[in-house]
Amino acid sequence: MALDLLKMNGTPLSKQRFTWREMVAKPISKLDDDAFTRVRVILMNGIETEALRFQHACARMNGELRPALAQIRRVEQHQATQVNWLLGADHSPLETTIAYEQVAVEVTAALAQNEPDDYLAQAYRFGLLEDFDHLYRYSALMDRMEGKDANNILQSYTDVLPGRPTAVEHRDPLDDVREPFKAKDAAFLTKLNATVLxxxxxxxxxxxxxxxPLFADPVARLLYAEIASIEEQHVTHYESLIDPDQTWLEQWLMHEATEVYTYYSCVQHESNPRIKAIWERMLDYELGHLQAVRELFKKHEKRDPMEVLDGSLPEPINFASQREFVRQTLTNEVDLRARGTQFVPLDQESDASREYRAYLNSQGSPTDTIAKGYHWFPGGELARKVVTIGARH
Amino acid sequence: METTTRIGMNKTGIKSSPFDTRALLEVSDEAAPSVPGPESELVALKMSYAKEADALGSVPPPATVKGTVKSGVDAIKGARPQVVFDKIAERLAFERTGVRLYEALLVKHAATDGLESIVPAAELVKIRDDEAAHFRLLVESMESLGGDPTAQTPCAAATGIAGQGLMQLVNDPRTNFLQSLQALHIAELTDVDGWAMLIEIARSSGHTKLAEAFQRAEQQEERHLANVRKWMLGLTKAELGKA
Incomplete structure (x- = not known):
């Protein structure tokens, strides 16, 4: 059933409150919960921390909105806490990293397939193949440093294979800035997707x-340094897809709508009843925020919020393995590169990116080093000779 | 890599800052706690979480009877096979990480001059290979019982948590070979006893063939522990000039 954003007012802001015990509740089970429950927890923490980030930036630029921002942001803070604290400490930082990359692969692939704008869909497929490669590199690190199998986290939903090699993902900054959508023409789903990613x-x-920096192993420290640099490129890539000419209140409305949409998607898919109840509560809270921001929009911009929003939400995010789509994208697009705002064949890459990368990698590429000769195998590469695949089925 | 213990400008203790420490203690002695009450409330809070907590997780079910018979040399016995699976998975995870710990130690050995006379690299390689062989033995044992050797069970997860510090210690380029051996000392002490207990569990659950196979591993682990102790003492005494 689609959610009607005009009719659902959610929990009033004055009723949105938490105790410490609510925020610090029982974590999910690393071993027994479905990997997509963890995917949702991580994604929603990302959505909540973006809410905090955006609202602080907005407060710095808009004095008259500061009181309302402070009130809503306090709730976002506590929502972010409750959501992020669902990850148990039995997840090592590296296991959590594997889960982060699974979020990047599966959610980006799901959104790329439902994105109505061809250019943005292309941009998502482009980013997808890079995060897919990060998953492979981190899996090699986990196997070779900790002696653990990334598939214990991935639960066979996501392939562990090389994508666009991370060593060639380093680009000149100007080759990461994309063309933004035009908010007045863009589909509601396009605006939601871009904010999510x-x-x-x-x-x-x-x-x-x-x-x-928490890792002792220099190979791990190097690997995180290299991949964090690509994630910075990805933030540049994704945020530049968003129309910069939207007003602060338009963007605030879209942020709240994105929170509603993502919690709504979580509610539709959640298999753990206790976690589903949390998503439902958060959805009601976000509907309350959206209602409050709609009123602010009317008051300050003297416009109808429906110029920015749609009445009903699109189909929920498809939290499921996107294996076939990822493989197909890998086959077709692994050799694409970025030049300015465009995606081009390998031989048309800019000299600026080639030169930038040549220096950065001139003392070696950590992501290449960690994965030399690495083939993922069930139970880790040390098990290659002894495990009979499929013996249990 | 620095291998000797030296006197230097360590600033962590109060005796390094006599004036500031005097000022610190003046205030510290006068200040009252912001909330009066016993420390036991902290215990009560932790207790309430402990009572409400869910388990780390479960053990996956064994394979079909058909599959077990086909591949099995010692099919799983008893009403609660998951207990044996969990303990095998624990040892399996430990041995697999053990291989990686010795690989990291070998790097440190190669980066340090003058170790060979006390710690021959070939001995480290031998232990690394033993750990790999133990891992394979456990994989095969798990398969023979119809279990899934790729599953992370609760006890395997627990041993992973406990091993995090060991991995960090050995992989830090600043810790010298002797400091790194502290991690292997903890690991080998645990490993010897872990195998001893696993043998007892295998026997008491009727898996005598497995228990026999595990005994050789236990004996090897005892030799590993003896070597690690010998190296730690040897290196420390060498530094004292009493080797």
Whole structure:
């Protein structure tokens, strides 16, 4: 059933509150919960932290909105806490990293397929193949440093294979800035998709920047440094797809609508009843935020919020393995490169990107080093000779 | 790599800052806690989480009877096969990580001059290979019982959590070979006893063939532990000039 954004007012802001015990509740099970429950937890933390990031930037530029931003942002903070604290500490930082890349691969692939704008869909497929490669590199690190199998986290939903090699993903900054959609012409879904991916990639960047230095192994420290640099490129790539001529309130409306859309998608797919109840509560809270921002929009811009929003939400995000789409994209587009705002064949890449990368990699590429000769195998590469694949089925 | 223990400008203790420490203690002695009450409330809070907590997870079900008979040398026995699966998976995860720990130690060995007379590299290679062989033995044992050797069970996850510090210690380029051996010392102490317990569990659950196969691994682990102790003492005494 589609959600009607005009009729659903959600929980009033004054009723949105938490105790510490609610925020710090029981985590999901790393072993027994479905990998897509973890995908949703990570994605929603990304959406919530983007809400905080956007609202702080907005407050710095808009004095009259500061009180309303402060009120809503406090709730977002506590929502982010409750969501992110669902990840148990039995996830090592590297296991959580594998899960972050699974989010990037599966969610980007799902959105690329439903994106109505051809250019944005192409941009999503472009980013997808790069995150897909990161998953392979981190899996090699986990196997070779910790002696663990990435598939314990991925649960066989996502392939562990090389994508566009990370070593060649390094581009001149000007080759990461894309053409934005025009908000007045863009589909509601286009605006939602772009906000989701910008949020998700930004949190991935921040996560790698925070945990990279926690590793003792210099190979791990190098690997996180290299991939974090690509995530910074991806934030540039995704945020530049968004129309910069939207007003602050238009963008705030879209951020709240994105939160509603993503929690709604989580509710539709969640297999763990306890977590589903959390998504439902958060959805009601976000509907409350959207309602509040709709009123602010009317008051300050003297316009109808429906100029920005649609009455009903699009189909929910398809939280499921996108294996065939990813493989097909890999086959067709792994050799694409970016030149300015365009995606071009390998031989048309800019000299600026080639030169930039040549220096960066001139003392070696960590992502190449970690994965030399690496083939993923069930149970880790040490098990290659002894495990009979499919013995249980 | 620095291999000797030296006197330097360590600033962590209070005796390094006598003036500031005096000032620190003046205030610290006068200040009252912001909330009066016993430390036991902290225990009560943790208790409430402990009582409500879910388990880390479960053990996957065994393969079909057909598959077990086909591949099995010692099909799973008893009403609660998951207990044996979980303990085998724990040892399996430990041995696989053990291979990686010795690989990291070998790097450090190669980067350090003058070790060979006390710690021959060939001995480290031998232990690394033993750990790999133990891992393979456990994979085969798990398969013979109809279990899934690729699954991370609760005890395997627990051993992974416990091993995080060991991995960090050995992989840090600043820790010298002797400091890195602290991690292997913990690992080998655990490994010897882990195998001893696994043998007892295998026997008491009727898996005598497995218990026999595991005994050789236990004996090898005892030799590993003896070597690690010998190297730690040897290197420390060498530094003292008493080798």
């Amino acid at each position: 910008m949020a998700s990639e930004h949190q991935t960047h921040d996560y790698y920047m925070n945990i990279g």
